[in-house]
Amino acid sequence: MSTVGTTATTRTRSAATSVPRTSAPSPVDRALPIVAVVGATATGKSDLALDLADALAARGTPAEVVNADAMQLYRGMDIGTAKVPVDQRRGIPHHLLDVLEVTDEASVAVYQQDSRSVIGQVRARGRIPLLVGGSGLYVRATIDQLEIPPTDPAVRASYADLLEQIGVERLYALLRERDPAAAAAIEPRNGRRIVRALEVIELTGRPFSATMPRREYVSATVQVGLRAERTALDARIDARVERMWADGLVEEVRGLVPRGLRDGFTASRAIGYEQALAEIDGRMSREEAIGATQLATRRFVRRQESWFGADPRIMWFDSDAPDLVDDILTLVERSRTEAQEERSMTDNGGHV
Numbered sequence: 001m002s003t004v005g006t007t008a009t010t011r012t013r014s015a016a017t018s019v020p021r022t023s024a025p026s027p028v029d030r031a032l033p034i035v036a037v038v039g040a041t042a043t044g045k046s047d048l049a050l051d052l053a054d055a056l057a058a059r060g061t062p063a064e065v066v067n068a069d070a071m072q073l074y075r076g077m078d079i080g081t082a083k084v085p086v087d088q089r090r091g092i093p094h095h096l097l098d099v100l101e102v103t104d105e106a107s108v109a110v111y112q113q114d115s116r117s118v119i120g121q122v123r124a125r126g127r128i129p130l131l132v133g134g135s136g137l138y139v140r141a142t143i144d145q146l147e148i149p150p151t152d153p154a155v156r157a158s159y160a161d162l163l164e165q166i167g168v169e170r171l172y173a174l175l176r177e178r179d180p181a182a183a184a185a186i187e188p189r190n191g192r193r194i195v196r197a198l199e200v201i202e203l204t205g206r207p208f209s210a211t212m213p214r215r216e217y218v219s220a221t222v223q224v225g226l227r228a229e230r231t232a233l234d235a236r237i238d239a240r241v242e243r244m245w246a247d248g249l250v251e252e253v254r255g256l257v258p259r260g261l262r263d264g265f266t267a268s269r270a271i272g273y274e275q276a277l278a279e280i281d282g283r284m285s286r287e288e289a290i291g292a293t294q295l296a297t298r299r300f301v302r303r304q305e306s307w308f309g310a311d312p313r314i315m316w317f318d319s320d321a322p323d324l325v326d327d328i329l330t331l332v333e334r335s336r337t338e339a340q341e342e343r344s345m346t347d348n349g350g351h352v
Helices: 027-031 045-058 108-124 136-143 153-166 168-178 180-185 191-204 230-246 249-259 273-280 286-309 324-347
Strands: 034-039 063-067 128-132 221-227 315-318
Touching: 027 324, 034 045, 034 136, 034 286, 045 063, 045 128, 045 324, 063 108, 108 128, 108 136, 128 136, 136 286, 153 168, 153 191, 168 180, 168 191, 180 191, 221 324, 230 249, 230 286, 249 273, 273 286, 315 324
Parallel strands: 034 128, 034 221, 063 128, 221 315
Antiparallel strands: none
16 A cells, blocks of 8 residues: 655645635534544554554454644655654554655644645545644644644744844743744754744744644644553653664664755654754764664653643543453444534434
């Protein structure tokens, strides 16, 4: 089964428009709810999605996976992003993987349009969309009301230049002064997001945090989160990073350099890829690069936990729970049953 790609490029679409407010979820949407599988890195989201898709198909409703991991959008960035290989996807269609070149800058606005379009197509086929990933803003942009602020290339370029001049720590401190709430929601090493926040503050005169998504679904959604005990999760992270190097991450990065990885503002700073580049350049040893990646991943996981933990709508499950799939299917079926009852009432003029 080949990957189903949806073209997404910041060069062909403007991010300066807001997505219009949609009406309340229809009974048809609720019969095929978005099932968002979220949580921190290394909790097993991809494997769970495959198991859920198999279980749903066995019950008569196939499912398709829609990627919500910002780094898995990039073509060729496979090992370091833990992208599920094509031959391990069990024939289940996967969307929004491998749609950007490493020189492209990922855009939440473009992703929002693409993910909602793909989800509409999945539902039109009578299938359930499984939105899977740990990029919190990308998930929220898909399922919630989200205002897309304006953009100005000149203003953004000025802050990008400032980032190069003073470094990410000082630029993050500047954001913390201007918008503490936004700074708390942005990873301190994420220069691209810091630049974007400062750009929006300058263009709108409002805090960037004022444009963050509201917890208001635009379509019927069931959110499930995976969690793991801290010691066990840290051990998984360390083992995962060791496996990335053993599986050839450095060789993967070497192959991406001629394709412009160093020029990619987003891709070159991805966890694992930044450290592999440092090893290639002789700025880190193999052991130092692995250790730095493990540390960066653990820090990123803490921020993911904070982001997703703030959403009271997410139903949380232990990643190693024995009845995990069955328990989640119960939630999905409950949502679908409520939709069928609502449709019956509508067909009967509101009478049971």
